[in-house]
Amino acid sequence: MTDETVGIVGAGIVGLATGREIALGRPGTRVVVFEKERQVAVHQTGHNSGVVHAGIYYAPGSLKADLCVRGVSLLREYCQERKLPYQEIGKLVMAVREDELGRMEGLYERAKNNHVPDLRKISKDEIKEIEPHAGGIAALHSPRTAITDYPAVARRFAEDIEAAGGQVRLDFAVDSLTEVPGGIEVGSGEERVRVDRLILCAGLQSDAVAKLARDERAPRIVPFRGEYMLLRPERADLVRGLVYPVPDPRYPFLGVHFTPRVDGSVEVGPNAVLALAREGYKLSTFSVKDLAQLAAYPGAWRMAAQHWRTGLKEYRGSFSTKAFMKDAGAYVPGVGAGDVVRGGAGVRAQALDPDGTLVDDFRIHRVGRVTAVRNAPSPAATASMAIAEHIAEAVFAPA
Known part of the structure; x- marks a missing residue:
């Protein structure tokens, strides 16, 4: 039994899974999750395609490979127990x-x-x-590849935390982290909350929050927007399961694919274009601050020098439905611009090293009382419960 308080910054699926793991696995430990939005799972989790990845793509021995395979079994069991959607559509x-x-x-x-x-x-x-x-x-x-409803899973994780005596503090935008004797003060405006240990699961803001904790500056987050089309309802029966291309190994993106959702709709996409704001879900959304920070980072220019041609190609789909659907038609012949309508978009928090390398694997490290998740792209939602186990082990390992 302990009487520690563990703080978690970020109420996406990884942060909530981690809070749940600690609240249930370490009786007596109080968990407090801090979230700047007014509800959980607003950003990457809330814009997720819903795919439960089987572990096909990831380098053997990497964290992605190990935690994805473990995470699938944990997630399947959790969804079955809680009667949450989980459909093995292949x-x-x-x-x-x-x-x-x-x-x-x-x-x-x-x-x-x-x-x-x-x-x-x-x-x-x-x-x-x-x-x-x-x-x-x-x-x-x-x-065995499946689909689920990740926002629903995340909401249930939040309920589990609160049922175990923890808190999910919404509308709490963390703007300061201050070391104090034996702990850390987490600040939002004038309010301060003391915790004994802190875990950073801030997704699109992970490098900014890590800076508050005086962590390393690299890697930096580059936001990539993925835009989707939706098959018209009368054309949704063109695919039964997930249809993916063979991915290009030079990029951590999987290419345009067909994704049935648990609500019966079918997405086509995404492309992968540089977003002009960290939370830039629309083409018209931009942030001067975010763009200035990106322009000041040498790794961004090195990435652009390597991949500008691919970037221009991806942008074509943002402006032309016909161009967007050109590649998709190779996988389901006959599907074209007239079979789809514009759907939603998500923004991926892609970590970038100073040499311009797009970080592929999960990157999690501990500095003193702070454990920082610096890169957790797909399949982080699939692997969330296994990532939570990994983080909990790192947090409570002897220094």
Whole structure:
């Protein structure tokens, strides 16, 4: 039994899963989650596509690989116990050109090393049996890949924290972190809350909050907006499960794909364009402060020098539905601009190192009483409960 108070900055799914893990796993520890918005799961969690990834893509031995595979089993069990949506609709990762077959084979070997369940290689004819309207010359079929409702899961995590005696403090924008004897004061305006240990799960604001804790400046967060189309309701039956391209290994993005949602709609997307604000969900949203900080970071210019051509291509889809759907039509032939309407958008908090490298793996480290999550992109929602276990172990490990 302890009488410690653990603070968590950020009420997205990772922060709430971590709060729940500590509140339930360490009786007597009081958990306080600080969130600047007036409800939980507003940003990355609230704009998530809902896919529960099986672990196909991630480098064996990486945190992503280990925590994704563990996280799937924990999440499936949690959703079943709490009667939350969890539908194993399956996924095809599909090659549409001969030059993609080598990459697909490499992906298969990687997935086998990650112990992805029931994954198999299938032929063109077998693709048609699973997805009658799909194109493709070969594919990987992952029947256990699922979809869920991550905001609903996050809300339930918050309820679990409060049921265990913790707090979720909404409308509490953290603007100061001050070391005091034996702990840290978390400040918002004139209010101060003392905690014994602090965990930073601030997503799009992770580097800014880490700066308050005097953590390392790098990596910095670069916001990438992903925009979606929606298949018109009368065309939603064109896909039964998830249809993905073979990803380009140079980028941490998976490309435009077809994603059925638990509400019956089907998303097409996303593209990946540089957002002009950290919370820039619309093309017209920009922040002078965010852009100035980005322009002052050498890593941003190095990234731009490496990837500007790809960036321009991605932007075309922001202005032209026809351009957006051009690539998608290779995977479900016949689908075009007339079959979709503009959908929503999300912003991914992508960490960037000073040399211009897009950070791929989760990056979590501890400095004294502060544990900072500096990079937690997809599959962080899938892996959230396993990430929570990992963080809790790091927080309470002997210094």
